[in-house]
Amino acid sequence: MSGTDGIRDRAADWVVALHEAGEAERAELERRCQAWQAEDERHRRVFHEMRTLWDGLMPERPRRSRAGVLVVWLLIGLIAWQLPWTLWRGDAHTGTGERRVLVLDDGSRLTLDADSAVRLTLNADLRRVRLLRGRLFVKVAPDANRPFQVVTRDGTAEALGTEYSVALEGERTRVAVRESSVRLIPAARPAAARVLHAGEGTTLTRTRSDAPAALPPGRFDWLDGRLVFNDAPLKEVLARLSRHRPGWLLASPALPSDLRFTGVLPADDSERALAVLGDALPVRVRRITPYVVWVD
Template sequence: MTPWNRVPGMSERAALRDQAADWVVALHQADGRERAELERRCQAWQDQDERHRTLFRQMQTLWNSLDADPPRRARPGLWVLWLLIGLIAWQLPWTLWRGDAHTGAGERLVIDLDDGSRLTLDAGSAVRLDLNADLRRVHLLRGRVFARVAKDPNRPFQIVTRHGLAEALGTEYSVRLVDGATRVAVKESSVRVTPAGHPSAARVLRAGQGATLTRRTVSPPAPLPPGGFEWRRGRLVFNDAPLSRVLDELGRHRPGLLLASPSLPEGLHFTGVLPADDSDRALAVLADALPVRVHRLTAYAVWVGGR
């Protein structure tokens, strides 16, 4: 068994994922002296790079969740592990590896910058920082970031996504990548939002306003719904939100898979506040408020269906 084999033409990210899965399978199949040697080599592989360690733990968690039920059940084969990898590959943090700071599912991170500004990263987010004597630029690679900007008239502060940029005019605001666009929400002061492909379409948003940015357009400013910044305190606020959107949001704050049954009743909406830091309690609230039932397939796979 050679856990570090790489298929020709495979990307580095895919190769690392496969190496981690190979190590998990090899360790579960080994015994005695062979296992001790494999453990030593696997640990050395993990020590080479934090990405190795993170992926190994993810693959090990998947395997253990499959094998945690009655002992009479046959040990899952390698094909089962690959099936699960295919189901959750979109959740793995390939994009996060490019960032200077990132968060996983259910995590938030506060970053104090040298200029006195403060960033708050939402769950499943990543940023790359470009701070110099002329410009303060935060590249949002994934998820959402909230910025409380320290004044510095000689150095503009910008949050940049693939769709364009949101430049602070002395302010507090959030920027989020979602649904093929960028959403900007202003808490205090104002923000200039500029599409990457059409700079003349820039708009200025005021406190309490939000807009959606694409590479060519900025939507007209619109009032923000109540509670839009409460995620920083671990609270998810919904006002007559479709259940699908509620589950999507909860899924960002829960490790593993949160799946919605196609048979869920149509037209279900939810109004209320859910705890971002306790997804099990949040699901229990939904089950009490709506005609849905929560099925836990494993510790890392939850299915929400109708009653």
């Protein structure tokens, strides 16, 4: 998900939460929403756009209307529908809850995670995979005459004969190496390139890459349909799970920030995953429709 998409989703969450809030919790939610808006001018602008659209469609603002949740997300869908989907879908893509393995003409194997898209450039001089959204894992076939590169908006992860994953996460690109090594090249500062070795991971921006760190257990869990978490914030858990189910999985802004989860969830059975979370944590999972789930 791009940074703008993440802001839009968060703004929609705030609009819904404030609409649904009772008198006892409204003041605290208003305070937290104001703090979020103050973090970035884009937060404030997108939030007010969302709220204006909401007010225009629901002038009476009836309280506790679950249908209101759908209104905001239909608006998001309408905005998304206007995006250049031919570009966004790329040469190969996956939908929600789908994984796909591609065998390239050189024998390299490319695995796309759920809700991912790539554009391919394969010629006599170069093998390039541009990640447009989501995450991929690649097992590179040796070819001394054609470099293999995975490129994102932040830079390039060039294989040095290897297996590695590349993911777009918020405002950054995350790279993790399972075998051999990868050269990371920031888009705006090629001279700041560094090499990442097996068992290491880091984040890449347009100007730098962070110092390598040892990979946590389960970094490649999604390849076999598992989602492994170790003391992960609940909102991070829900964000990952949402890539593997249709519709919208919404986390209430009122969820306590200290709610964390350790365990393994099935990526291919999101209903069972939600049941596990409901049993393990003091949360309520509300199925507003089969395609809209609200966790508070």
